[in-house]
Amino acid sequence: MNPQPNHPLAEGSACPIPFSDYPHVLLAHGGGGRLMDQLIAKMMLAAFDNPQLNARHDGAVCQVNDARLAFTTESFVVRPLFFPGGDIGTLAVNGTVNDLAMCGARPLFLSCGMILEEGLPMNDLWRIVQSMKAAAAAAGVQIVTGDTKVVDKGKGDGIFINTAGLGVVEHGQIIAPASVQPGDQILLSGDIGRHGMAIMAVREGLAFESTILSDCAPLNGAVQDLLQRGLVPHCLRDLTRGGLASALAEIAETARVGIHFRQPAVPVEEEVQGACELLGLDPLYVANEGRFIAIVPAASAPATLEVLRAHPVSAGATVIGEVTATSPGLVTMTNTVGTRRIVDRLSGEQLPRIC
Amino acid sequence: MNPQPNHPLAEGSACPIPFSDYPHVLLAHGGGGRLMDQLIAKMMLAAFDNPQLNARHDGAVCQVNDARLAFTTESFVVRPLFFPGGDIGTLAVNGTVNDLAMCGARPLFLSCGMILEEGLPMNDLWRIVQSMKAAAAAAGVQIVTGDTKVVDKGKGDGIFINTAGLGVVEHGQIIAPASVQPGDQILLSGDIGRHGMAIMAVREGLAFESTILSDCAPLNGAVQDLLQRGLVPHCLRDLTRGGLASALAEIAETARVGIHFRQPAVPVEEEVQGACELLGLDPLYVANEGRFIAIVPAASAPATLEVLRAHPVSAGATVIGEVTATSPGLVTMTNTVGTRRIVDRLSGEQLPRIC
Numbered sequence: 001m002n003p004q005p006n007h008p009l010a011e012g013s014a015c016p017i018p019f020s021d022y023p024h025v026l027l028a029h030g031g032g033g034r035l036m037d038q039l040i041a042k043m044m045l046a047a048f049d050n051p052q053l054n055a056r057h058d059g060a061v062c063q064v065n066d067a068r069l070a071f072t073t074e075s076f077v078v079r080p081l082f083f084p085g086g087d088i089g090t091l092a093v094n095g096t097v098n099d100l101a102m103c104g105a106r107p108l109f110l111s112c113g114m115i116l117e118e119g120l121p122m123n124d125l126w127r128i129v130q131s132m133k134a135a136a137a138a139a140g141v142q143i144v145t146g147d148t149k150v151v152d153k154g155k156g157d158g159i160f161i162n163t164a165g166l167g168v169v170e171h172g173q174i175i176a177p178a179s180v181q182p183g184d185q186i187l188l189s190g191d192i193g194r195h196g197m198a199i200m201a202v203r204e205g206l207a208f209e210s211t212i213l214s215d216c217a218p219l220n221g222a223v224q225d226l227l228q229r230g231l232v233p234h235c236l237r238d239l240t241r242g243g244l245a246s247a248l249a250e251i252a253e254t255a256r257v258g259i260h261f262r263q264p265a266v267p268v269e270e271e272v273q274g275a276c277e278l279l280g281l282d283p284l285y286v287a288n289e290g291r292f293i294a295i296v297p298a299a300s301a302p303a304t305l306e307v308l309r310a311h312p313v314s315a316g317a318t319v320i321g322e323v324t325a326t327s328p329g330l331v332t333m334t335n336t337v338g339t340r341r342i343v344d345r346l347s348g349e350q351l352p353r354i355c
Numbered sequence: 356m357n358p359q360p361n362h363p364l365a366e367g368s369a370c371p372i373p374f375s376d377y378p379h380v381l382l383a384h385g386g387g388g389r390l391m392d393q394l395i396a397k398m399m400l401a402a403f404d405n406p407q408l409n410a411r412h413d414g415a416v417c418q419v420n421d422a423r424l425a426f427t428t429e430s431f432v433v434r435p436l437f438f439p440g441g442d443i444g445t446l447a448v449n450g451t452v453n454d455l456a457m458c459g460a461r462p463l464f465l466s467c468g469m470i471l472e473e474g475l476p477m478n479d480l481w482r483i484v485q486s487m488k489a490a491a492a493a494a495g496v497q498i499v500t501g502d503t504k505v506v507d508k509g510k511g512d513g514i515f516i517n518t519a520g521l522g523v524v525e526h527g528q529i530i531a532p533a534s535v536q537p538g539d540q541i542l543l544s545g546d547i548g549r550h551g552m553a554i555m556a557v558r559e560g561l562a563f564e565s566t567i568l569s570d571c572a573p574l575n576g577a578v579q580d581l582l583q584r585g586l587v588p589h590c591l592r593d594l595t596r597g598g599l600a601s602a603l604a605e606i607a608e609t610a611r612v613g614i615h616f617r618q619p620a621v622p623v624e625e626e627v628q629g630a631c632e633l634l635g636l637d638p639l640y641v642a643n644e645g646r647f648i649a650i651v652p653a654a655s656a657p658a659t660l661e662v663l664r665a666h667p668v669s670a671g672a673t674v675i676g677e678v679t680a681t682s683p684g685l686v687t688m689t690n691t692v693g694t695r696r697i698v699d700r701l702s703g704e705q706l707p708r709i710c
Contacts, residue, residue, distance in 0.1 A: 015481035025475040030505030043481060044501055047488040048467075052499035060499035062464055064523050065422040071521055073466035074502045109417055111428035112403075113517045115470070120380040126370035126398060133402040144407035144415035146399055147429045147517075150385030151708060155512040162468045162502075164519030166426055168419050353506065 016042040030353075032241030032287075033346035037250070056254050057176045058099040058237065061169055068169040070105030072096060075162040079353045081124065084198045085214030088161055089131030091289060091355055094218050095240070096165040097139040101220040102236040102292065104175035104227065105167030107139060112146040112163055117156030128159065139218035141165070171232055177254035179234040182325035185301040186259065187294045189222070189308060190215070190316035191267035192244055196286035196351050197275045204279065212271050217290030222311040226294070231304050235295040238288070240355055242346065245284040247293060248331045249345045256328040261321025263335045285346055287354040295323065371397040387596030387642075388701035392605070411609050412531045413454040413592065416524055423524040425460030427451060430517040434708045436479065439553045440569030443516055444486030446644060446710055449573050450595070451520040452494040456575040457591040457647065459530035459582065460522030462494060467501040467518055472511030483514065494573035496520070526587055532609035534589040537680035540656040541614065542649045544577070544663060545570070545671035546622035547599055551641035551706050552630045559634065567626050572645030577666040581649070586659050590650040593643070595710055597701065600639040602648060603686045604700045611683040616676025618690045640701055642709040650678060 017038065028035045045053055052060035059072030076092045086094075093110065100107040112132065116125065136143055173179070198214040200206070219238060226233065235255075237247045244266065252259045268276075268283045276283050290313060296304045301319060308317035321333075331343040372393065383390045400408055407415035414427030431447045441449075448465065455462040467487065471480065491498050528534070553569040555561070574593060581588065590610075592602045599621065607614045623631075623638045631638050645668060651659045656674060663672035676688075686698040 013481075013485055015478050017477050017481075022477055024477060025471045025473060025480060025505060027473050027505050027507060030471065030503055036503065040501075040503060043484055044467075044503070047484045048491070048498040048501070050497050050499060052464075052497070053501070060464065060466075062499060062521070064424065064463065064521075065420070067420040067422040067424075069419065069422075069424075069521070071464055071466060071519075072500050073468045073517065073519055075468040075470050075504045075517060077470060077504045077506050108419065109407075109415065109426055111415075111426060111519045112399075113428045113430040113468075113519070115430050115432060115515055116380045116385065118380060118382050122372050122377055122379060123370050125380060126368075126372075129398055129402045130368055136403070142405050142407070143403040144405060144417060145427050146395075146403070146408070148385055148391065148395060148399070149430045149432045149515075149708075150380060150382050151432050151512060151515075152382060154509070157506060157510040160470055160504075160506075160515065162428065162430060162517035162519075164426075164428055164466045164468070164517075166417070166419075166424070166521065353504075 016046055027352050032246050035347060055176050055178065058102040061103055070100050070103040070167040070169055072099040073162065073164040074099060075160060076355055077160050077353050078355050080202055081158055083202050083214060084211045086216040087128055087131050088159060089128035090135045090216050092161040092163045093132050093135035093139060094216050094289060095355060096163040097141060098219045098238045100165045100167035101223040102238050104171060104236065105169045106224060107141045107165055107167040107220050109144045109166040110136065110141050110163050112143050112161065114148045115156055115160040116148065116150045117158050118150055118153040120158050139220055171227055173232045175233055175236055177235055177251045180251060180255040180257055180295050180323055181234060182257055182323050183298055184234055184295045184323040185298050185319050186261060186321040187296060187301065187304060187317055188266060188320045189292050189314035191269050192239060192288055192291055193268055193272040193276060193283035193286040195289040196354050197272045199354055200279060200351060201275060206275060212275060215288055215290035217313045219290065219292055219313055222308055222314045225307050225311055226304060229307055231300055231307060233294040233296045236292055238292040240287050240289060243285040243287055245343050246345055252331050253329050258324035258327035259321065259331045260324055261333055263333050265318060265320040267316055267318065281350055285350055287351060289355065371401055382707050386707060387601050390702060410531050410533065413457040416458055425455050425458040425522040425524055427454040428517060428519040429454060430515060431710055432515050432708050433710050435557055436513055438557050438569060439566045441571040442483055442486050443514060444483035445490045445571050447516040447518045448487050448490035448494060449571050449644060450710060451518040452496060453574045453593045455520045455522035456578040457593050459526060459591065460524045461579060462496045462520055462522040462575050464499045464521040465491065465496050465518050467498050467516065469503045470511055470515040471503065471505045472513050473505055473508040475513050494575055526582055528587045530588055530591055532590055532606045535606060535610040535612055535650050535678055536589060537612055537678050538653055539589055539650045539678040540653050540674050541616060541676040542651060542656065542659060542672055543621060543675045544647050544669035546624050547594065547643055547646055548623055548627040548631060548638035548641040550644040551709050552627045554709055555634060555706060556630060561630060567630060570643055570645035572668045574645065574647055574668055577663055577669045580662050580666055581659060584662055586655055586662060588649040588651045591647055593647040595642050595644060598640040598642055600698050601700055607686050608684050613679035613682035614676060614686045615679055616688055618688050620673060620675040622671055622673065636705055640705055642706060644710065
């Protein structure tokens with residue numbers, strides 16, 4: 001440990017991430033992989049220790065009077081601000097709506113905190129605000145409180161948006177990694193990798209035969225359809241930073257179960273696959289903004305699949321694998337030639353600032 | 356209007372801030388003055404139009420089942436990150452706790468969204484997290500959900516923190532500008548200008564005889580004491596960006612009432628006054644992070660004053676003025692020599708990135 005002379009450590013508390021390993025924050029600490037996991041577990045969870053945070057779900061579920069509320073937050077730093085299929089505003093609304101939906105909550109209210117960089121074209125801001133308005137209307141939520149800060153040119157990057165969300169949980173179950181049981185089926189709501197590759201195609205200036213559109217979409221409608229039919233999944237998780245592989249790894253670790261899935265069952269559009277190959281990326285780790293997994297008791301898998309397939313955002317839903325009692329904490333995959341291998345988390349990230 | 360060719364306006368919606376006036380976002384758009392007001396009113400309120408947002412209070416009050424909830428958000432971009440009397444972490448917790456308290460709510464839960472710049476010393480992050488932990492404990496709130504993003508070096512400024520807050524309103528009144536009535540008394544909780552001048556002293560390298568400490572503190576305890584005694588103010592407002600003058604101006608405009616106060620009644624510490632004179636600043640416009648005004652019916656002013664003075668954060672509470680039926684929308688002040696003048700808002704800001 002090398003505490004800097006002018007920055008003494010808070011009395012009686014040593015930084016839990018050894019300075020010899022990581023004296024400074026790296027881009028990888030925000031990438032959804034092992035380093036981010038370490039930062040959150042050793043620093044945030046250690047300091048703010050409470051049951052909601054420790055559940056490591058997409059949001060916290062809290063009781064206030066007779067209301068069971070879901071509460072979540074996300075900051076959006078995506079580059080570029082505008083991309084095929086959406087922009088930072090669409091993302092900021094749908095991302096938080098989806099985190100609430102993944103708690104099994106009905107999203108009601110959003111907050112909007114904007115950090116603007118001096119020099120941002122006013123017209124860009126207006127387009128983003130209009131996107132947020134349209135996305136909120138589409139998801140059926142209201143933006144009821146906000147805050148605007150401006151930082152000097154060169155100290156930000158156009159615009160960063162934080163949205164926090166408030167939803168109501170209208171069933172008595174706990175939809176979270178801890179509820180996952182061996183024997184549960186793993187349903188994936190559709191093809192993966194489109195959001196990440198839509199962004200990367202713009203960044204890298206790739207020209208595909210037709211443009212890859214982000215899958216950015218609100219997922220609360222599909223989840224609401226399930227809940228209204230009395231189909232309460234054990235766990236829901238949207239596949240953002242780190243993609244499908246990281247989401248499964250985090251759930252396997254938190255729930256102390258094994259997870260096995262079949263690679264050929266995971267839909268990837270041909271263009272997305274092609275772009276991934278061109279850039280040396282694995283679609284299993286690419287971020288999505290409108291895809292999720294539902295982990296459900298085997299008995300309710302057929303009905304869940306039927307309801308999901310009836311909703312446009314999850315029309316491509318399919319069973320990709322199951323939860324096992326063996327190898328707790330591990331995710332394994334059978335690939336196209338029938339070989340079974342461990343699917344590990346990435347250490348850092350392959351796609352910085354994807355959301 | 357000059358929409359840029361690559362950035363067509365969303366169909367059917369013209370940017371309401373004329374490009375000829377402000378084609379780009381300025382630092383002043385975040386300063387708590389008239390330009391920020393215009394940005395929020397013409398852009399955010401116009402797009403996200405709903406009663407909670409339109410109330411223009413420190414947070415939204417929303418009903419969920421039998422619970423009346425307060426919901427608020429703020430992003431913190433203060434420079435420097437560490438200052439006498441606190442740091443960005445203390446500020447991020449207290450700022451949002453205070454916004455909930457100003458809605459007359461009991462703060463319960465906070466979210467924490469961090470945007471880290473690549474290269475931030477890990478030890479700085481740890482100190483900030485420890486400050487947030489201590490501040491949350493002191494205010495009696497829990498940080499139950501969070502998010503961490505990392506942006507490339509040079510695209511952020513060390514760390515930006517957003518906190519959103521959730522509180523419960525346990526009385527039946529509406530504490531908001533709209534409830535303010537002519538005849539109400541205006542109580543100020545203590546001396547003003549310390550937070551802003553603590554920051555400015557560090558930035559400008561000013562050496563005062565003794566260091567000015569930020570007044571950063573949680574205000575929910577003092578508000579809770581009032582509510583428990585059945586003393587429900589018509590309006591509460593903490594005096595952050597833009598200071599006392601801007602808070603009064605915003606309330607006068609929103610409530611369509613006149614406000615008059617006596618400058619000699621407003622406490623300013625000698626060192627703060629000296630630092631303001633040195634830098635050519637008016638303490639009435641300097642940001643505070645632990646000061647607030649309570650606008651109360653004249654009949655309950657003495658009891659309110661008594662309760663506030665019994666709490667350490669508002670021990671210096673005093674009556675500074677009253678609400679009038681004349682000159683609706685205007686704030687007037689009688690100065691030390693008895694002259695009465697209009698107290699206007701600043702156009703932009705005098706102290707960028709003070710919170």
